[in-house]
Structures are given as structure tokens and as C-alpha cells.
Amino acid sequence: MSGLALSSPPRCVLLCGYYGEHNLGDDALLEVLIRQLPEGWQPVITAFDSEAVREMVPNAAVINRRSLNSTLKSIREVEAVVLGGGSLLQDSTSFRSLIYYIIIILAARIRSKPVILWGQGLGPLKKSLSRFLVSRALNYASSITWRDVASMELAYRLKIKTPMTMAPDPVWTHQTTNHQGGGDxxxxxxxxxxxxxxxxxxxxxxxxxxxxxxxxxxxxxxxxxxxxxxxxxxxxxxxxxxxxxxxxxxxxxxxxxxxxxxxxxxxxxxxxxxxxxxxxxxxxxxxxxxxxxxxxxxxxxxxxxxxxxxxxxxxxxxxxxxxxxxxxxxxxxxxxxxxxxxxxxxxxxxxxxxxxxxx
Structure with a gap:
């Protein structure tokens, strides 16, 4: 038997967000999130334009975020689910979008997969049904970090008991280019x-x-x-x-x-x-x-x-x-x-x- 130690296989984590939709803000969030993943974790990313995401993260597996069925199947293959940045839990854009992320949280809960909310904004939640569903779903999460005070305060009003903290948006840590100025x-x-x-x-x-x-x-x-x-x-x-x-x-x-x-x-x-x-x-x-x-x-x-x-x-x-x-x-x-x-x-x-x- 060889004296060389065998390395452990990577552990997979599902990263859910508005990725691959040609929005540079969400691209920035994904780049920061990938950089912050601990060593040994392999990202599985929900995205629309899979090629655009693979250019950013060549080693990632990519799931069609517009296919709820594909996303739910991928939960079986990972050890954790991260809702990564943005205001994913809101009903201002559409109620359907909110339900999409609620279903992901509940599906992960059913399969005993921890759900982590990372750098999230919360709301607006205009419908009473939206507030009810979010209040139930977020109490199934393992941990939550909010990106602003208003989101944290709304979570408290919804009586979320999950461990929570608040910090400035993760994109503040993104690598930037030093300012030269003089242009447009x-x-x-x-x-x-x-x-x-x-x-x-x-x-x-x-x-x-x-x-x-x-x-x-x-x-x-x-x-x-x-x-x-x-x-x-x-x-x-x-x-x-x-x-x-x-x-x-x-x-x-x-x-x-x-x-x-x-x-x-x-x-x-x-x-x-x-x-x-x-x-x-x-x-x-x-x-x-x-x-x-x-x-x-x-x-x-x-x-x-x-x-x-x-x-x-x-x-x-x-x-x-x-x-x-x-x-x-x-x-x-x-x-x-x-x-x-x-x-x-x-x-x-x-x-x-x-x-x-x-x-």
C-alpha cells in the first residue's frame, strides 16, 4: 500500500442567485462568493447563460436556473444550499420569483440540506401571503447574513429566529482598479x-x-x-x-x-x-x-x-x-x-x- 495520503473528494454546494442573466451586479456577487468559498467545496451554480458563468468559474457545474425541476434535482447531489446575494426574497419583481426561492428552501429542508443566506437583501414584501411564507421559510435556514439594516429589521418584524447578522454588501470586498480619472x-x-x-x-x-x-x-x-x-x-x-x-x-x-x-x-x-x-x-x-x-x-x-x-x-x-x-x-x-x-x-x-x- 502506498504511503501517500488520499485527498478527500470535493464537497458540493449549490449557489442559487440571479446568475447568468447579463447583470454585472450579480456577476460581481458571484465572483465574491466563489472567492469566499472555503477550500474543498465545489460550486454548483444556478444560471441562465451557462457559458457566461463558465467563463467566470471554469470549474463549476452549472444548472439552468429557469428550470425549477433541474434546480430541485441538483439539491439531491449537494451538501448545502447558498442563496447568494441580491434581493432574492421579494415580490416586487414578481410573486412567482419569490415562490421559486421559497420552494428551493423547503426542498432543501425536506432533504436535510442546510440553507445559508449570504449577503441577502429582504423585501419588498407587499403581499401578506409573501410575508407569511418568508417568515416560515427563513426559520428553516441555518444562518443568514443581511446586507443592510432595513432587511435585518424586516426579518425581526417577521419573527425570524435563525441566527442572523448584518454587514455591508459583499461586493464592497470585490477587487477593483485604482482610479486614474480624467475620462468621461x-x-x-x-x-x-x-x-x-x-x-x-x-x-x-x-x-x-x-x-x-x-x-x-x-x-x-x-x-x-x-x-x-x-x-x-x-x-x-x-x-x-x-x-x-x-x-x-x-x-x-x-x-x-x-x-x-x-x-x-x-x-x-x-x-x-x-x-x-x-x-x-x-x-x-x-x-x-x-x-x-x-x-x-x-x-x-x-x-x-x-x-x-x-x-x-x-x-x-x-x-x-x-x-x-x-x-x-x-x-x-x-x-x-x-x-x-x-x-x-x-x-x-x-x-x-x-x-x-x-x-
Missing amino acids: IVLCWRPSKLLNENGWTLLLKALEQLCHRTGLSVTWLAFHALQDADLFQSLRGKGLISDNLAKKSTTIIANNIEQANDIFSDASLVIAMRLHALILAISSQCPTVGLSYDPKVEAAARTAGAAWSSLDNLPDLKILVSQWITSLSTAPSISRLDAIRNESHEHERMLKISLSNIQ
Whole structure:
């Protein structure tokens, strides 16, 4: 018999999230989650575009996230299930999506597979039935880390007894490119029901004045390729974008997080509606301002001390332009970023503890 010790086979963990949907925010979450998995754990990832996910994680098995049957079958083959980042438990996008994740939690419970919620946001939960189902399902989880205070408070109101903690979004720990600056104004904007024609007109007038006063051009960075890529043309088609602004504008669909980080590195200012665009831009020490369509965006901006405005209560034109001009010369605090990153590693700590407790 050989004196060489045999290595243990890898243990499989199912990572459930909005992966492979061409949303760079969820790609960033997946990259962080993969990096935080303890040694010896093999990821099985639910995703729509399997090839895109395999480019990010070549050693991973990929399950079609849009097939509930395939996802449920995969639970049999793993030792744990992780709901990885984002606001998966909410009924604002659709009630069907909420039921999908509830079923996954319950199926794992039936098979005695631990369920870990990692870096999650909770809500909105508009329906009383949604709140009831979530309150029951989350008490079957092994551990939960929330990404913001509002989610933690909602969980307490729902009387969740599972061990829980809260820390800044995991993407704060994502590796970024050092800021160089001197480039375009970068927009990470998205369609929003909070903005009617008057709201878009205000933002675009402020943007045009900002360009005129600074001489800078504009990059429209589609952070969610399927939702954001046509925004410029849509607004242009409605006559909301002037010829002058159109001449200064370019739309870019980033292929991956690295390309987006390079764009943030060169930007003179990032104006972000997308949560993880805001986080990555600030993390790269780029001057950044938020436009909040959801409390999570406001919360992230507040955490970093960045300026922000709410889409449902925009200031007047003069105040908005002044805020953006001021933000141009306001780089994020390095010491504050270091503190945020240190706190954000709580998600990693709890993930490793939870997986190490599995026999």
C-alpha cells in the first residue's frame, strides 16, 4: 500500500442567485462568493447563460436556473444550499420569483440540506401571503447574513429566529482598479417607473449642463445588458435627449466586471442608479453620486458618504447640477472604504463557519 495520503473528494454546494442573466451586479456577487468559498467545496451554480458563468468559474457545474425541476434535482447531489446575494426574497419583481426561492428552501429542508443566506437583501414584501411564507421559510435556514439594516429589521418584524447578522454588501470586498480619472462622465442608469417624462427631462437637462460646464463627454454604461442597453435610444426616440447631448454620448455594454472596473477607473464622475455600479465605482475611489430608485441604493451611498438623490423626490435643476459639480471633486474616503470592507468580510466569516459545521 502506498504511503501517500488520499485527498478527500470535493464537497458540493449549490449557489442559487440571479446568475447568468447579463447583470454585472450579480456577476460581481458571484465572483465574491466563489472567492469566499472555503477550500474543498465545489460550486454548483444556478444560471441562465451557462457559458457566461463558465467563463467566470471554469470549474463549476452549472444548472439552468429557469428550470425549477433541474434546480430541485441538483439539491439531491449537494451538501448545502447558498442563496447568494441580491434581493432574492421579494415580490416586487414578481410573486412567482419569490415562490421559486421559497420552494428551493423547503426542498432543501425536506432533504436535510442546510440553507445559508449570504449577503441577502429582504423585501419588498407587499403581499401578506409573501410575508407569511418568508417568515416560515427563513426559520428553516441555518444562518443568514443581511446586507443592510432595513432587511435585518424586516426579518425581526417577521419573527425570524435563525441566527442572523448584518454587514455591508459583499461586493464592497470585490477587487477593483485604482482610479486614474480624467475620462468621461459615466452613467449607470436603468429604466424606472419612478421617472415620468418630466423626471427624465430634469435629469437630462442637469446632465447637459454638467457636460457644458466641464467639457466632458458621457458614457452610458449598460450594467444590465438586457435592461439598460437601449435606454439612450429610447430616450432619444422620445425627443428627450438634445442633439448636443447626443453628440457627446456613447453607449457601452461591458462584457464583464473587469471592463466595467476599467471604465470606472478612467471616469471623472460616475452617476449610478444601479446598486453594484455605485459600490464598484466608489470602491475604485472614483467620485460617485447615487440616484436612488430603491432604499438599497440610498443605504449604500449613505454608508460610503456619497451624495445621492431619490428618483421619487428629485431636487430642482440648480441643486442637482450643483450636487454633481461638487461630487466631481469629492473622492471617496480611503479610511472609510477600508472600514466598510472590513465589516463586509462578516459575510465570508459566517459562510465559512456555517459550511464548516456541516458534518
